Amino acid sequence: MLYATQAVLLEDVQYTSCRLWPILADLGFTYDPAGTTADMGKEKRVSVSWLPSQHPEATTASDQSQDPQVQDQPGEEFQLDEDFFGAFLFWEDLSADFT
Amino acid sequence: MCEQRPRKQRRTRGHEQTAQSESSISSYGSQQKDTSASQRDVSASVEHGHIERAMFMGPEVLRAQDGQQPDYTSHVTGDSDVNRQICDLQQAYALPSRSIQLALFENFWENCYPWDPIVERFQVVDVPSANVSPLLLQAIFLGGSRVSAASLPSVSPEDFYRRAKTLFWTDQERDPLTKVIAASLLHWYNPHGPELVSTNTSTFWNRIAIGLAMQLGVHSAQKRFPDEGLRRRIWWMLVARDCLISAAHGRPQAINLDHCDVPRPTLHDFPLGSTVAPVFVAYVDLAVIVGKFVNYSIRRAPVEAQITDTAQRLLRWVGDLPPMLRLHARQVSQAGSHTSLIEPFNIQRLSITYYAAVSMLYRARTSDDPFPTAAAIAGSTIASIFEDFLARDLVRRLSPVYTFYLLVASVALLSCYGYKELWRNAEEDLRVISLAQEEMKKRWGSAKGSIRSFEKMYAVTVSLPSW
Numbered sequence: 001m002l003y004a005t006q007a008v009l010l011e012d013v014q015y016t017s018c019r020l021w022p023i024l025a026d027l028g029f030t031y032d033p034a035g036t037t038a039d040m041g042k043e044k045r046v047s048v049s050w051l052p053s054q055h056p057e058a059t060t061a062s063d064q065s066q067d068p069q070v071q072d073q074p075g076e077e078f079q080l081d082e083d084f085f086g087a088f089l090f091w092e093d094l095s096a097d098f099t
Numbered sequence: 100m101c102e103q104r105p106r107k108q109r110r111t112r113g114h115e116q117t118a119q120s121e122s123s124i125s126s127y128g129s130q131q132k133d134t135s136a137s138q139r140d141v142s143a144s145v146e147h148g149h150i151e152r153a154m155f156m157g158p159e160v161l162r163a164q165d166g167q168q169p170d171y172t173s174h175v176t177g178d179s180d181v182n183r184q185i186c187d188l189q190q191a192y193a194l195p196s197r198s199i200q201l202a203l204f205e206n207f208w209e210n211c212y213p214w215d216p217i218v219e220r221f222q223v224v225d226v227p228s229a230n231v232s233p234l235l236l237q238a239i240f241l242g243g244s245r246v247s248a249a250s251l252p253s254v255s256p257e258d259f260y261r262r263a264k265t266l267f268w269t270d271q272e273r274d275p276l277t278k279v280i281a282a283s284l285l286h287w288y289n290p291h292g293p294e295l296v297s298t299n300t301s302t303f304w305n306r307i308a309i310g311l312a313m314q315l316g317v318h319s320a321q322k323r324f325p326d327e328g329l330r331r332r333i334w335w336m337l338v339a340r341d342c343l344i345s346a347a348h349g350r351p352q353a354i355n356l357d358h359c360d361v362p363r364p365t366l367h368d369f370p371l372g373s374t375v376a377p378v379f380v381a382y383v384d385l386a387v388i389v390g391k392f393v394n395y396s397i398r399r400a401p402v403e404a405q406i407t408d409t410a411q412r413l414l415r416w417v418g419d420l421p422p423m424l425r426l427h428a429r430q431v432s433q434a435g436s437h438t439s440l441i442e443p444f445n446i447q448r449l450s451i452t453y454y455a456a457v458s459m460l461y462r463a464r465t466s467d468d469p470f471p472t473a474a475a476i477a478g479s480t481i482a483s484i485f486e487d488f489l490a491r492d493l494v495r496r497l498s499p500v501y502t503f504y505l506l507v508a509s510v511a512l513l514s515c516y517g518y519k520e521l522w523r524n525a526e527e528d529l530r531v532i533s534l535a536q537e538e539m540k541k542r543w544g545s546a547k548g549s550i551r552s553f554e555k556m557y558a559v560t561v562s563l564p565s566w
Binding site: 005006008009010011012013015016017018019020021023 | 410413414417425426427450457461472473475476477479480482483484486487515520521524525527528
């Protein structure tokens with residue numbers, strides 16, 4: 001799965017020919033096609049679920065962002081500010097789908 | 100091949116062009132300013148060593164009395180007969196033909212300068228060679244020859260390196276700042292990876308340059324430089340490389356940033372309109388993030404702190420990145436709908452460092468960890484950029500640290516083993532990475548070590564019942 005921080009860090013992957021990107025999308029992660037760079041600022045808040053028990057690194061369950069634009073709260077939904085990026089991805093639980 | 104006049108003769112010339120060239124050599128970056136009056140000040144203020152020991156020896160009022168203008172000179176100079184004979188034997192002053200020089204200059208400014216923006220074209224190109232530091236010239240030619248597409252007739256990178264090394268160690272260069280600049284450029288030789296102990300590698304020359312820079316006080320805001328912009332570029336170039344080499348070798352850094360108070364470089368520290376400036380500024384910031392991440396690991400800091408702090412730093416970095424430096428800008432630029440002055444290749448090179456950092460940050464730390472999605476995506480992205488490099492014959496223009504980024508990407512992609520569909524695509528990426536490593540290997544011995552390491556990791560991975 002990808003968490004908010006990771007999703008933000010990987011935003012520009014959509015502009016590359018990364019082979020894993022479409023595969024992961026097919027397998028269940030969601031991607032908002034309206035969220036292009038041109039639409040930044042128009043995009044409404046995007047929210048995804050926070051699943052701390054499934055985080056790749058146990059330590060990041062408490063990864064509480066200091067960035068004013070991203071707030072990851074364990075056990076809660078988090079929201080991205082409106083002026084944040086629009087293109088967003090979320091991977092439910094990759095390991096569960098493959099096992 | 101022509102022999103360049105020894106530096107002694109260069110310094111005795113008096114016409115305007117010579118004076119300007121000499122100015123540029125002893126005070127790099129003074130660009131186009133009228134430095135004739137300040138030139139003597141440059142020597143006086145820059146050439147002697149920087150000392151701050153008084154801060155812990157006595158009261159503040161006495162501090163200024165220590166380490167000022169030396170009233171003695173060293174007897175160790177490059178003028179001895181033995182040194183001259185060594186230089187003759189090594190043909191240390193020999194220069195390639197003009198056409199080869201121009202090709203090497205072009206290679207240097209196109210491929211090396213974005214990461215080593217410490218010498219400007221006007222200081223050496225079309226300047227009579229007798230007016231330019233021979234050491235600096237050989238160092239620039241070395242960089243240019245290491246990223247050259249064609250094999251050079253009658254001269255090789257080894258020749259330039261041998262000449263520069265001879266000039267350096269026989270003290271043929273008198274200006275200490277030029278020595279720092281030249282030594283820092285000798286990292287381009289780097290004949291092999293960290294598996295061998297050597298006095299010829301990037302890490303060796305970076306540390307030599309750092310040591311000299313610290314003697315000069317390049318790291319300390321207490322020491323005044325006539326060109327602050329140049330000083331910042333030199334210092335932070337050394338810092339950035341120190342950080343990245345530390346990551347690539349898994350070794351401590353030479354520079355403790357707590358001991359340095361020179362501000363980070365900004366666009367104002369470059370010549371007006373420089374298209375390299377934004378790339379270099381972003382590169383330095385990113386390299387420092389990687390360096391801090393490595394320090395966490397070396398100090399065995401809690402994993403939570405490593406991830407949280409590094410992720411925040413990367414978030415800020417990518418958030419502050421000018422739109423023209425993002426991969427999206429490159430895509431738009433290539434489509435022709437937008438003209439960016441930033442070379443797309445530089446954006447891609449910067450991006451690879453970034454995705455390598457993301458991949459290292461979110462790697463699987465044990466084989467029991469859940470699938471490291473972010474690391475795998477970052478690794479696959481690096482492979483996709485290299486696929487573009489291969490298609491455009493750009494791998495030859497990369498510095499050796501990119502073999503490390505390839506290794507980082509390939510290790511992340513190994514995580515896909517055991518997931519059928521992902522592995523099929525990951526294998527494609529790994530093939531691309533393998534081709535890129537083979538291409539890197541033609542120039543950089545360090546690629547051999549990375550290839551061997553990956554082969555062993557791959558064997559272990561496929562032997563596991565499940566990842």
